[in-house]
Amino acid sequence: MGRSPCCEKAHTNKGAWTKEEDQRLINYIRLHGEGCWRTLPKAAGLLRCGKSCRLRWINYLRPDLKRGNFTEEEDELIIKLHSMLGNKWSLIAGSLPGRTDNEIKNYWNTHIKRKLQSRGLDPQTHRPLNAAPAKSLQLGDTSPPSVPVLNSPNPNPSNSKMVFKMELGESNDDGNCNSTTTEEDQQEQHQIKRENEMEEEEEIDLDLSLGLFPFKSRASQRERVCVCCHLGLQSGESCNCTRSGTGTATAAVSVYRLH
DNA sequence: AAATTTGCCAACCGCCACTAC
DNA sequence: CGTAGTGGCGGTTGGCAAATT
Numbered sequence: 001m002g003r004s005p006c007c008e009k010a011h012t013n014k015g016a017w018t019k020e021e022d023q024r025l026i027n028y029i030r031l032h033g034e035g036c037w038r039t040l041p042k043a044a045g046l047l048r049c050g051k052s053c054r055l056r057w058i059n060y061l062r063p064d065l066k067r068g069n070f071t072e073e074e075d076e077l078i079i080k081l082h083s084m085l086g087n088k089w090s091l092i093a094g095s096l097p098g099r100t101d102n103e104i105k106n107y108w109n110t111h112i113k114r115k116l117q118s119r120g121l122d123p124q125t126h127r128p129l130n131a132a133p134a135k136s137l138q139l140g141d142t143s144p145p146s147v148p149v150l151n152s153p154n155p156n157p158s159n160s161k162m163v164f165k166m167e168l169g170e171s172n173d174d175g176n177c178n179s180t181t182t183e184e185d186q187q188e189q190h191q192i193k194r195e196n197e198m199e200e201e202e203e204i205d206l207d208l209s210l211g212l213f214p215f216k217s218r219a220s221q222r223e224r225v226c227v228c229c230h231l232g233l234q235s236g237e238s239c240n241c242t243r244s245g246t247g248t249a250t251a252a253v254s255v256y257r258l259h
Numbered sequence: 260a261a262a263t264t265t266g267c268c269a270a271c272c273g274c275c276a277c278t279a280c
Numbered sequence: 281c282g283t284a285g286t287g288g289c290g291g292t293t294g295g296c297a298a299a300t301t
Contacts, residue, residue, distance in 0.1 A: 014271075058288095059270085060269075105290075
């Protein structure tokens with residue numbers, strides 16, 4: 001049972017790519033473009049799994065890749081995006097032209113985690129390390145983010161900016177009541193509930209800057225992820241995504257602000 | 260100088276989403 | 281509607297180089 005493997009494993013190379021393999025892959029994609037990854041290895045004369053070819057191309061051979069160290073601006077952008085998107089490396093990478101999700105993920109794990117820890121922040125929640133645990137804002141999460149407000153560093157909000165609106169749902173982590181709840185706790189919860197009810201009348205504006213980047217994934221087969229839709233936007237509210245599959249840009253979230 | 264530890268990053272693996280049939 | 285095929289994503293691993301003992 002189970003799914004068949006993505007490719008024939010018996011006669012495929014594994015491990016580090018040789019220069020010759022790289023050259024074959026580059027030559028093939030230059031001639032034929034990025035097509036069907038499954039059939040590419042055979043067509044290109046490579047003894048590699050299609051997935052492996054795709055990964056090698058996307059993470060290492062693509063001509064538009066930016067090499068070299070991350071800048072301070074990139075660091076801060078990654079931190080901001082991670083605080084709102086979590087480990088959605090591909091979405092984060094969409095905001096950093098020339099950087100790959102794998103690169104950002106590695107960089108996060110090796111550098112930024114430590115950087116945040118040295119600032120006394122929890123890398124996962126972006127909250128102070130000694131603070132009570134709380135949920136960070138994740139995709140699809142309709143509860144108010146627990147992270148501190150991030151102010152937009154962009155002094156010129158007029159450029160390519162949309163305001164994202166999320167309707168507030170009642171925060172309900174697991175629905176379990178604590179049987180040892182005291183009267184004070186209950187009063188506090190009641191107070192919180194009232195505040196939430198009041199807030200439900202309002203909306204959170206997520207102030208997101210959108211950058212436009214050409215994308216060359218399987219546009220004919222599948223549209224790129226629209227961050228608006230991914231964040232649970234009501235269709236047609238602020239998102240211009242037509243979901244037609246012929247779009248020419250992928251949204252790049254850079255900043256948000258809570259009002 | 261040799262052995263061991265640590266850090267980095269390319270690559271792999273398994274799962275999921277999406278599409279075509 | 282169900283299933284198979286495919287691409288994409290995120291977590292993890294393995295190997296190499298640098299640093300340390």
